[in-house]
Amino acid sequence: MDLTLKALIEGILFVFGEEGVTLQQISDALAIEPEQIKSILDEMIPQYMSEDYGFELVVSNDRYKFISKPAVHDYVSQIQAQTKSRQLSQSALETLAIIAYRQPITRTLIEEIRGVGCDLMLKKLQAIDLIREAGRSDSVGKPILYEVTEEFLDLFKLMDLSQLPNLPTFQEESTESSLFE
Amino acid sequence: MTHFTVTLAAFEGPLDLMLHLIKEKKLDLFDLNVDTLTEQYIAFLDAVENKLDIASEYLSELASLIEYKSKKCLPQEPNPLEVDEFQEDPKEALIRRLLEYQRFKEVSQILNDRFVMRQMQIAKPIEKTVLEQSPEDSLYNIHADQGDLIKAMQKCLQRFTITHPSEVRINKVEISIEYRTEQLMTSISNLREPFTFEDMTQDCEDVHMLIVTFLSILEMARQETLVFWVKKNEIRFKRGSKYGFNA
Numbered sequence: 001m002d003l004t005l006k007a008l009i010e011g012i013l014f015v016f017g018e019e020g021v022t023l024q025q026i027s028d029a030l031a032i033e034p035e036q037i038k039s040i041l042d043e044m045i046p047q048y049m050s051e052d053y054g055f056e057l058v059v060s061n062d063r064y065k066f067i068s069k070p071a072v073h074d075y076v077s078q079i080q081a082q083t084k085s086r087q088l089s090q091s092a093l094e095t096l097a098i099i100a101y102r103q104p105i106t107r108t109l110i111e112e113i114r115g116v117g118c119d120l121m122l123k124k125l126q127a128i129d130l131i132r133e134a135g136r137s138d139s140v141g142k143p144i145l146y147e148v149t150e151e152f153l154d155l156f157k158l159m160d161l162s163q164l165p166n167l168p169t170f171q172e173e174s175t176e177s178s179l180f181e
Numbered sequence: 182m183t184h185f186t187v188t189l190a191a192f193e194g195p196l197d198l199m200l201h202l203i204k205e206k207k208l209d210l211f212d213l214n215v216d217t218l219t220e221q222y223i224a225f226l227d228a229v230e231n232k233l234d235i236a237s238e239y240l241s242e243l244a245s246l247i248e249y250k251s252k253k254c255l256p257q258e259p260n261p262l263e264v265d266e267f268q269e270d271p272k273e274a275l276i277r278r279l280l281e282y283q284r285f286k287e288v289s290q291i292l293n294d295r296f297v298m299r300q301m302q303i304a305k306p307i308e309k310t311v312l313e314q315s316p317e318d319s320l321y322n323i324h325a326d327q328g329d330l331i332k333a334m335q336k337c338l339q340r341f342t343i344t345h346p347s348e349v350r351i352n353k354v355e356i357s358i359e360y361r362t363e364q365l366m367t368s369i370s371n372l373r374e375p376f377t378f379e380d381m382t383q384d385c386e387d388v389h390m391l392i393v394t395f396l397s398i399l400e401m402a403r404q405e406t407l408v409f410w411v412k413k414n415e416i417r418f419k420r421g422s423k424y425g426f427n428a
Contacts, residue, residue, distance in 0.1 A: 015311055018304035056302075065304055073301035088296060091193055093289035101288070113281055116194035116238045127340040156292055157299045165295075168287045170210075170280055 005032070006040055013057070013066055020063030059159050061150040095121050096130060096152065100164060104134040104145035122146065130155070189229050195242035196282040198225065203279070210279060215272055219246040245271070356390060361397040366406065366424075375417035 003011070009026055023041070027034040041057070041064060048056045048066075055066045068076070088096070095118055098110050110118050125131045134147040148161075158164065192198045202221045203210055222243060249271045365381060372380055381398065385391045398418075401407035405423040409416055 015308050017307040019307040067302040067304045070298055070301040073303070076303070086300060088293065090289065093293050093296075094193060094285055097285050097289040097292055100292075101285070113278075113285060114194055115196035115242065115278070115282065116236070123339075124343055127336070127343045155299060156295045157302075158295075165288060165291045167284050170283060 005030070005036075006044065009037065009040060009044070013064060016065070018065060018067075020060075020065035022062050023064070026064075058157060060154045060157070061160065063150075091116075091118075091121055092125065095125065096148065099131055099146050100148045100152065100161060101167060103147040103161075104137075105147075106137050106139075106143040106145055108143060110146075189236075189239070193286070194236075195239045196279060197286065198222070198239070199242075200279060200283055200286070210276065213272060213276055213279075215246065215249055215275070219243075219250050222246060245275075249275075356393050358393055358396050358400060361390075361393045362400060365394070365397055365401065369407070369418075369420060374419040377418070378416055381418070 008030060012021060012026060012029065023034050023037055026041075027037045030037070041059075045057050045059070047053075053069070054072050055068045058065060058067055091114075094114055095110060098113050099105055102109065107118060107122060110122075122131065126133070129149055129151045131146050131152065132149050134145045136142040137145050152158075153160065189198070192201065199218060199222065202208070202218060202225065203213070206217065206221055208214060208217060226239060226243065252271075368384075369376065369381065378398075382391055382394050385394055398407060398409075401421070402409060405421040407418055407424070408421040409418045411417070
């Protein structure tokens with residue numbers, strides 16, 4: 001029985017689990033042009049979104065993988081109690097947000113936006129692989145530049161940085177004002 | 182009526198605190214009354230239980246607010262030497278910073294929602310059998326040198342130190358010269374004369390206590406409750422003529 005191309009891709013994705021596979025890897029393995037694989041994957045993503053599937057196909061930093069749907073979570077913990085999920089503190093979130101939107105960015109600039117020192121927080125985020133050093137700035141003192149990692153993208157379910165939610169803008173309520181009042 | 186006590190720990194920093202005050206007092210962020218904000222800010226910091234705990238960032242922003250306020254009170258005379266240089270009005274700068282911070286604060290909430298949602302989605306690990314059967318698999322075929330190994334090890338250790346912070350305790354025992362003198366008065370009563378400096382410092386646990394003991398000995402010598410002389414390059418002590426008078 002010959003499987004369809006879609007079924008083969010599905011099987012590969014299943015086996016590689018959380019590791020994920022890149023478009024190029026699938027294309028090499030099946031000896032089929034990446035464009036064709038890409039169009040099949042693009043079809044698959046919305047298919048798994050249907051309520052008939054308990055998992056979905058996500059792509060983060062060019063790696064495709066299956067993850068279970070949020071609704072499954074509660075029932076999974078009914079079968080086996082899970083370890084407590086990770087949490088990110090408000091200061092970790094703010095620091096990550098600033099880096100993600102403004103990367104590459106120096107520590108001084110992050111601190112200017114937050115109004116507090118971030119030295120320790122940057123070390124922590126680096127240690128858990130959510131950010132990394134991205135060279136040095138050309139300004140005085142050659143400060144280290146920071147950027148977010150692939151791990152960050154996966155953790156926030158982002159395909160790439162362009163998928164970040166828009167930064168909110170705050171407008172003055174009455175935009176009309178007279179100079180000579 | 183119960184009052185909510187809000188502590189500094191609830192805020193991410195001075196900007197966060199200012200945004201809270203602006204919201205609470207219904208101040209207009211775009212037409213900010215810096216004087217009112219300064220007063221609120223000072224009142225808040227005053228109300229915070231332990232002033233020593235206030236991080237320097239809060240005090241630094243406080244200084245800027247006060248500087249702005251005091252500059253406004255002084256008559257402005259144009260400085261003929263000053264080159265006509267563009268300088269951002271500190272009030273505008275503050276509003277700009279508050280707005281900027283607010284944007285990131287709000288977006289970090291949106292990101293957190295995504296994060297929490299993603300935490301509920303689980304992927305399964307890669308099939309172990311796949312790894313075992315194909316040693317030439319790209320996952321096994323790693324191009325790395327010693328440098329990479331050292332880097333990986335350093336990272337590992339760094340992660341360990343951050344996740345397992347060593348417990349830090351600061352013990353500071355303050356001891357006054359007066360109190361130490363009293364202690365010495367009692368302890369030397371049991372010593373056989375002549376006694377040495379070491380005899381009197383036996384219970385000293387650290388340098389600090391040693392210094393206080395030394396100062397106490399000098400003080401006692403001055404008061405003549407203790408007498409010392411040097412014999413064979415060693416200082417010897419005995420109870421002085423005034424010993425027992427002030428004890």
